[in-house]
Amino acid sequence: MKKSERHIDPRTVYVKTKYRDIGKIIAFSSGKGGVGKSTLSAFSAMYLANEGFKVGLLDLDLYGPSCHLILGADIGKYPEEKNGVVPPKVSGVYFMSSVFYSENKPLVVRGKGLNDAALEIMTxxxxxNLDYLIIDMPPGLGDILLDVSELLTPKFVVVTNESRISMESVKKLLFYIKEQGLPLLGLVENMKMSEGDFIERECxxxxxxYIGKVGFYPDIEENYGEKDGFLKKDVFKDIAGIWRRIHESS
Ligand SMILES: Nc1ncnc2c1ncn2[C@@H]1O[C@H](COP(=O)(O)OP(=O)(O)O)[C@@H](O)[C@H]1O
Ligand SMILES: [Mg+2]
Structure with missing residues (x-):
């Protein structure tokens, strides 16, 4: 440990070092809530696992965790412990979320408490030995984004829908990512209903x-919690298309 690092939280040094072993860390982020970050994170993790990769999924939306619903995780029991907490394999994906501990009760913390909870989970x-770690980020710019950018330096996939309101918030996140020189894979347009090219032009x-689009599928929630059901759906083809583009460009 360098002299300058002695006075900082040792967990940050540990996380920075430990996560370097992971093949690729990809964070699904957005300036906006409700655009599909969790859906695309969880589906992407299932897709990559189905392709034969070793994949982890970390839900860092501590105020509104939802990946467990999409994967179908049993949050009724604590994960096993062995040299740390062992992420259970759910729908083919190694999964970690605060819900294993909060048991669906709300996490009521502010400021430093939120960063502390996220850092503890990461630690x-x-x-x-993962090929991919997918991170489901909380909406917007904030404490978790700052920590994740600094500690894990993931590649960002930014999610929007085709609305102007969503794109306006997303622009702020893109500005931050660019200003900080963080790796950006690009933008995914989710829940696409029109033939319009507004988001493509903005890009x-x-x-x-512009990585690509995922259509609007009203029945998408029917297959939450069952991987095999999801793999047969049309949305799977869109997710595969998104990953084809990501693989080509990274
Ligand atoms: N491609 C899609 N088609 C239809 N509904 C979708 C799609 N993607 C997400 N949804 C729905 O939109 C809502 C918000 O998605 P979610 O993944 O929770 O967004 P976020 O994590 O950005 O808040 C959920 O009800 C989800 O089922
Ligand atoms: Mg979410």
Whole structure:
């Protein structure tokens, strides 16, 4: 440990070092809530696992965790402990979330408490040798984004829907990512209903790669909690298309 690091939280040094072993860390983020970050994170993790990769999924939306619902995780029991907390394998994905401990009760913390909870989860989780770690980020710019950017330096996939209101918030996140020089894979347009190219044009103007789109599927929640059901759905083809583009560009 360097002299300058002695006075900081030792967990940050540990996390920075430990997560370097992971093949690729990809964070699904957005300036906005409700655009599909959790859906795309969880579906992406299931898709990659189905392709044969060793995949972890970390739900860092501590105020509104939802990946457990999409994967179908049993949150009724604590994960096993062995040299840390062992993330259970759910729908083919090594999964960690605060819900294993909060048992669906709300997490009522502010400021430093939130960062502390996120840092603790990152520290105690004993991930296996992963090809991919997918992170489901909380909406917007804030404490968790700052920590994740600094400690894990993931590649960002930014999610929006085709609305102007969503894109306006997303622009602020893109500005931050660019200003900080963070790796950006590009933007995914989710719940696409129209033939319009508004988001694609915005991407061109902002010089941000447009990764692709995922359509609006009203029955998407029917297969939450069952991987095999999801793999047969049309949305799976869209997710596969998104990953084809990501693989090509990274
Ligand atoms: N492609 C889609 N088609 C239809 N509904 C979707 C799609 N993606 C997400 N949803 C729905 O939109 C809502 C918000 O999605 P969610 O993944 O929770 O967003 P976020 O994590 O950004 O808040 C959920 O009810 C989800 O089922
Ligand atoms: Mg979410």
């Amino acid at each position: 105690i989780t004993n991930w296996p 061109k103007n902002l010089n941000v790669p």
